[in-house]
Amino acid sequence: MRTFARKLLLPLAIGLSLGATVQAKEPPHGPMHKMFEELQLSEQQRQDIRTLFKQSREDRRVFREDGQILHEQKQALIEAPSWDEQAALALLSEAQAERRTAMWARAQMDQAVWNLLTEEQREVWADMQEERFDRPDRAPFSGRWLKKLGLSDEQQATLAELQAQAKANREQNHSLMQAFDGQELALIEKASLTEAAWQSLYEQYQPQFQTAALQRLKQRYDFYHLLTAEQQVKLEQFKQRHKAHKDRSHPRPHKPD
Numbered sequence: 001m002r003t004f005a006r007k008l009l010l011p012l013a014i015g016l017s018l019g020a021t022v023q024a025k026e027p028p029h030g031p032m033h034k035m036f037e038e039l040q041l042s043e044q045q046r047q048d049i050r051t052l053f054k055q056s057r058e059d060r061r062v063f064r065e066d067g068q069i070l071h072e073q074k075q076a077l078i079e080a081p082s083w084d085e086q087a088a089l090a091l092l093s094e095a096q097a098e099r100r101t102a103m104w105a106r107a108q109m110d111q112a113v114w115n116l117l118t119e120e121q122r123e124v125w126a127d128m129q130e131e132r133f134d135r136p137d138r139a140p141f142s143g144r145w146l147k148k149l150g151l152s153d154e155q156q157a158t159l160a161e162l163q164a165q166a167k168a169n170r171e172q173n174h175s176l177m178q179a180f181d182g183q184e185l186a187l188i189e190k191a192s193l194t195e196a197a198w199q200s201l202y203e204q205y206q207p208q209f210q211t212a213a214l215q216r217l218k219q220r221y222d223f224y225h226l227l228t229a230e231q232q233v234k235l236e237q238f239k240q241r242h243k244a245h246k247d248r249s250h251p252r253p254h255k256p257d
Helices: 031-039 043-055 057-079 085-114 119-134 153-189 195-224 229-249
Strands: none
Touching (some): 043 085, 057 085, 057 195
């Protein structure tokens, strides 16, 4: 199983390198087009970056498939009658091992793209990275769908406490990831990104990554069991409709027989 890590070399790569299929030409005003324009990349640089992303396309497909398996196993823990921390830790340990592999592969991609940039472009990219961390996160356990569940006053009060806790944990994790990203970038900037150096850096953060992942999973469990059986059914129906909408909006490419 693979859990996707959150960062690639450029802001657009969050979606492109682990998700969307790279096309021969980026659509006007799309994320890749915007990045190319902000960095003022030459046509050769654009083509080289497209080639790098294209080479990782098969890995991205495997990541998505493994990520779906992990999601289903997490959901089983969330819906279980009681919280099983040992089972959660075992699942997250396996996920962290896969995440490490994915993050190291992405760091190498970062370095490959970094090496294609000029000094001026690298400065612009660094600014873009800082701006990415300034963007506000969506509030946890919120959205229009929440109103459709018809929570009682007592549930609303418990939810408010859960939201506050989740927000605090998210901000802490946000700072953690920002610190890791900064040190990873320093390795790339100094041309000292070796596997040994990166692994040493990851090991410094791994216990905190594990703790944050456990907190997030437990909070999802607490939210699910805050709901009545009827509300849980409504939540599942909403999730299925949302998934169907995403599948229609972003159909997967047909696989030849």
